[in-house]
Amino acid sequence: MLSLFLLLPLLGIIALNLPYKGKKDTVALLYVLLLSVGQAIVVLFHPANFWHMPDFWGRFFHLALYADNLTLVLILSIGIVMSAAVLVAWQTISESKSRLNFINLALVALIGMNGTVLLTDIFSLYVFLEVTAISSFILIAFQRDLNALEGAFKYIVLSALATIMMLSAIAALLLFSGDTSFASVSQAVKNNCCNPIIIFAITLFVCGLFIKGGLVPFHGWLPAAYSAAPAAVSVLLAGIVTKVAGIYVLIRLVRDVFGPVGAINDILMIVGIISIIIGALAALKQDDFKKILAYSSISQVGYIILGLGCGSPLGIAGAIFHLFNHSIFKSLLFVNSAAVEKQTGSTDINKMGGLGAKMPFSNASCLIATFSTAGIPPAAGFWSKLMIIIALWQNGYHAYAAVAILVSVITLAYLLAIQRKVFFGILPDELKNIKEAGIWIVLPAATLAIIIIGVGVFFPFLFNSFLVPVSNFFK
Amino acid sequence: MNANILLMLVIIPLVAAILILAIRRLSEIIALLATGSMLIIAIALFRQNLTYSLSLPWAGFGIEFIFRLYHFSAFILLAITAFAFLIVLYSCSFMHGKNYVNQFYSYLLISAAMANGAVLADNFVLLLFFWEGLLVTLFGLIAIGGKEAFRTATKMFIIVGVSDLCLMIGIGLVWYLTGTLTISKITVPLNTLGCTAFILLMIGAISKGGSMPFHSWIPDAAVDAPLPFMAFLPASLEKLLGIYLLARITLDMFKLTTGSWLSILLMTIGAITILLAVMMALIQKDYKKLLSYHAISQVGYMILGIGTCLPIGIIGGLFHMINNALYKSCLFLTAGSVEKQTGTTDLNKLGGLWSKMPVTAVCFLITAASISGVPPFNGFFSKEMIYDAAMERHPIFYIAALLGSFLTAASFLKLGHAAFFGKRNQENENTKEASLPMLIPMVIIAAICVLFGLYHRSAVGTFLTPILTEQFVEHDASVLLVTLTAIVLILAVIHHIIGTEIHGGGVKAADHIHHAPVLGGIYDKAEKRLFDPYEIGLKIVNVISKILSFMDKAVDWIYNSMTVNSAYAASDTIKNLNTGNYSLYIIWSLAGGVIVLIMMLKGFGS
Incomplete structure (x- = not known):
């Protein structure tokens, strides 16, 4: 069944280009x-073990696919953000x-x-x-203007660095394991835990993932790429791409494959707090x-890494929950x-003001997202930050x-500064005739805002049915 | 009778109070009906002379809603409801036409409800609930007098609030010591903590009674607040409640004995209160203000009496409590009559009202004689009992009490002379006697004063003796003490006559004391409120608040300027670092990687 997550998009690409x-x-x-809404809904209603039954198409691909609760959380986020x-x-x-x-x-x-999550x-x-x-x-450089090309190029350069690091790390690990599956790499790390080459390999891999995830001081590419990309690409990139490529893989490898080796938790916490x-x-x-949102992304990813680094089940559950929340509110x-860029043609917050009266949906949903980011109840972000902070406290x-x-x-x-300068205050004369953005922007904004409030309000229910299994998985 | 009847004593006035707020025009009638029915219930309960107990589930954790009626509380209830009825009757005329009249009745009834509840409560938290409720209506009753009155109300609120806080802490200590909050089950040992608890509870009780140093709002309120309020609360109801609680804690809970230093503390507070307050009363030139200092001074006798821990002293103190409530409220009512009829209470402007207001004057004479301790009025007998007990403990307390008596007599001679006799002021030529609803309560109270005096044995026997657990046989006052009292009273009269001769006029009869070499300076300072604990407290608080305000500004600066500016500076630095230079970003990443590697190796090494 899991292979359908890869095959259906592939089929789509082929069909569309005939x-x-x-x-x-x-x-x-x-x-x-x-596809994207479908994958979000399907995942919600089927537990992890449902997905392990073999399917017809899987026979043609010898890919070792596996889904646990963590994977399902990511697939859900991918579906929501993609749509x-x-x-x-x-x-x-x-x-x-x-x-x-x-x-x-x-x-x-x-x-x-x-594929990455499976x-x-x-x-x-x-x-x-x-x-x-x-x-x-390609998506960043989609509109081929100068800024976008520069942003894309920065991403390519630093991604190349990350690629070199990860590929070398995989080669080094392969020396010991003879196989690249999680299980054998994990075994190899366990058996040779004091070997400097293994340490070097793990370091390289983790640093490559830090670059992908945009953590300080590996973040150089991120603000330029996020702010230069077209609006829709920013949503995709900030919402989910870097989270899957950097953070998910980091969680998966550190917890399941490398294990809590040596100083890795300390490093995660230091990098996390510096990023925050x-x-x-x-x-x-x-x-x-x-740009504000881009830097905010770095800071919020820091919280996730901090929760991961503190190592307790509650901290990891908090980190995963914050990953989900972050993908929604960011x-x-x-x-x-x-919406603002489309209607005013600018992203400079000093040139705006008073848009709240003209764009009520954007105003309200932006406020809700602000609350979630800053961790104010009853928004969902409050609970995940709370879990992370409690976990930190419990672990000293x-x-x-x-x-x-x-x-x-x-x-x-800084988020209220956006709110104040963009949505509150006095409307400048040149923006007198502004209207709310079109339905295809308002609809996702409203849906995401409802998800934030819904998850926040029904958190106790979610905690028992959804997060406890996720953290138990790591025990 | 069902024990639920006890609830009616709280519910009737509360419902009536709400009705009065809703139906403005009928406020007098509703208030009369409510207080009248309360009085009937209280009389019935007192006549039955049974012990009732009513327990309802409440907050839990030992905090239960328990009402307990026994002889003592039935007696206090009777007094409270009787005063409430008479004062409401008086107010029907006195308050007529004032625009806050429905608020006044409403607060008065709520006060009565709270007082009833506080007397009946057999659980400390419940007591506290009613006690603090009284504080709120007290505030309202003073504050309706206007802008000045609001300041006085605030003063009262702070003074009584602080002492109520002491009461609260004391209750907490008692709970800690005994593990129960049910008043009738509490017996506290007098160790260090027990003594602390006693002092805290005592502060709560005597400050409600208006003793020094918690008195300073009463003279202010006398000027600002509506007069029936003064007759009802500081003169009668609060004395009843405060002394009731003091008697409960000294007699039932802590079982103070004559040997205890707490007894001496109580007696000292009593003696000081008697003397200082009466000294202040002597020099007052205002009818109401003079009375208000006596309202403070008389509490001293009660505290002194109870503080002796001798049966005769306790009975004397309690008898003085009820006597004082009677004559003091009646004196305030006469002040109200005079104010209503002449428009002033300034003694310099009054005089010769004897022929114009004969009933008021007779009532004044009776009650003034009572408060001065002239036989055969009630005040004489209760004071004699207290003298007896004080003499038995130590002559110095007796001398203080006697001196207080002398000054009391002198100040009332002065007051009576200035207001009702002497030369009549031109403006008062057309003054008439007060109206009937105002006269009836005064006459009734004055008559009770006379009756309590003539039949003091049966009064003490009916109302007070059953309160004591031990046997108490009243004996005749000693001849020596009675003689001394008589001499003192005669001295007071002589002093007054000489004073009038020297200074020319009843108002100035005590001026030689006012302007005596050392006393004059002290008096001036006292008049400027230099000795008022509240004013002193305010000054200290002012200094503290200035320091705190400075600290607050410093903290504000840290938050509003330093933090924000340093955050912005850091933000600028980071912004300038992100130049968009590729090689710089690559160098950061590689440097980061090296640092991570070093940390990893270190981690493995250890």
Whole structure:
């Protein structure tokens, strides 16, 4: 069954590029929506073991696919963010051919991400990471303006560095394991845990993932790429691509494959806390809507890594929950920025003001996302931050917990600065005739806002039925 | 009778209070009906002379809703409801036409409800609930007097609030010591903690009674608040409640004995209160203000009496409590009559009202004689009992009490002379006697004063003796003490006559004391409120608040300027570091990688 997550998008790409005429873009939109919404819904109603039954198509591909609760959380997030991004693209890109191209690339990214979360083999994992990365490069440079090309190029350069690191690491690990499956690599690490080559390999791999995930000081490419990319691509990139490519793989490898070897937890926590602080401080003085969100992304990823690094089941559950929440609220914020950019033609928050009255849906949903990011109840982000902070406290990392709470204040400060400068205040004369963004932006914004509030309000239910199994898995 | 009848004593006035707020025009009638029915219930309960107990589930954790009626509380209830009825009757005329009249009745009834509840409560938390409820209505009753009154109300709120806090802490200590909150089951040993608890509870009780140093709001309230309030709360109801609680804690809970230093503490507080307050009363030039200092001074006698821990002293103190409630409220009512009829209470503007307001004047004479301790009025007998007990403990307390008596007599001679006799002021030529609803309560109370005096044995026997657990046989006051009292009273009269001769006029009869060499300076300072604990407290609080405000500004600066600016500076630095230079980003990443590698190797090494 799991292979369908890869095969259906692939089938779509082939079908869409057959030489025939007709309303290909509408069909493509419907298809990709069907796939992404479908994958989100299907995952919600079937537990992990449902997916392990063999299927007909799987016989032709000898890929070792496996799904646990962590995977399902990621597949759910991928489905939600992908559908939002595609709808935003539909609204912001008007040309039929460009729409089709976008959807093609989105399908490639879908295959890449689904593959990354499903595979249990570090080399195949690497291959699907690259599939995702390459589609992202092209997507960033989609509109071929100078900024976008520069952003894409920065991403390529640093991604290449990451690729070199990861590939070397895989080669080094292969020396010991003789096989690239998770199980044998894990065994090899366990048997040779003091071998310097293994340490070197793990270090390289983790650093490569830090680059992919955009953590400080490996984050150089991230603000440029996020802010230069077209609106829909920013949603996809910030919402899910870097989270799958960097953070998910980090969680999976550190927990399941390498194990808590040596100083790895300390390193995760230090990198996490530095990312939290630097990201938040850097966001404070930006005046570009998307740049603020980009730095905010760095800061929020820091929270996830911090929860992972503290090592307790609660911390990991909190990290995974925050990963999910982050994909929802950050893509919502980027959807709002897309709405503002589309309607005003700018992302400079100093040139705006008073849009709240004209764009009520964007205003309200942006506020909800702000609350979730800063961790204010009843938004979903409150619970995940709370779990992470409680886990830190329980494990004796009091200073980290204190910093995590304090930075929440800065988070609120820079996000409220957006809210104040864009949606509140006085409407400038040149924006008098502005309207709410189109339905395909409002619809995903409203849906994501409802998810944030719903998850926040029904958290106790979710905690028992959804997060406890996830953390138990790691015990 | 069902024990649920006890609830009616709280529910009837509360419902009536709400009705009065809703139906403004009928407020007098509703208030009269409510207080009248309360009085009937209280009389019935007192006549039955049974012990009732009513227990309802409440908050849990030992905090239960328990009402207990026994002889003592039935007696206090009777007094409270009787005063409530008479004061409401008086107010029907006095308050007529004032625009806050429905608020006044409503607060008055709620006060009565709270007082009834506090007397009946057999659980400390329940007691506290009613006790604090009384504080709220007290605030409301003073504050309806206007803007100045609001300041006085705030003063009262802070003073009583602080002492109620002491009461609260004391209750907490008692709970800690005994593990129960049910008042009738508590017996506290007098060790260090027990003594602390006693002092805290005592502060709560005597400050409700208006003793020094918790008194300073009462003279202010006398000027600002509506007069029936003064007659009802500081003169009667609060004395009843405060002394009731003091008697309960000294007699039932802590079982103070004559040997205890706490007894001496109580007696000292009593003696000081008597003397200082009466000294202040002597020099007042305002009818109401003079009375208000006496309201403080008389509490001293009760505290002194109870503090002796001798049966005769306790009975004397309690008898003085009820006597004082009677004559003091009646005196305030006469002040109200005078104010209503002449428009002023300034003694310099009054005079010669004897022929114009004969009934008021007779009532004043009777009650003034009572408070001065002239036989055969009630005040004489209760004071004699207290003298007896004080003499038995130590002559110094007796001398203080006697001196207080002398000054009391002197100040009332001055007051009576200035208000009702002497030369009549031109403006008061057309003054008439007060109306009937105002006269009836005064006459009734004055008559009770006379009756309690003539039949003091049966009064003590009916109302007070059953309160004591031990046997108490009243004996005749010693001849020596009675003689001394008579001499003191005669001295007071002589002093007054000489004073009038020297200074020319009843108002100025005590001026030689006012302007005496050392006393004059002290008096001036006291008049400027330099000795008012509240004002002193305010000054201290002012200094503290300035320091705190400075600290707050410093903290504000840290939050509002330093933190924000340093965050912005850091933000600028980071922004400038992200130049968009590829090689720089690659160098960062590689440097980061090297650092991670070093840390990993270190981790493995250890």
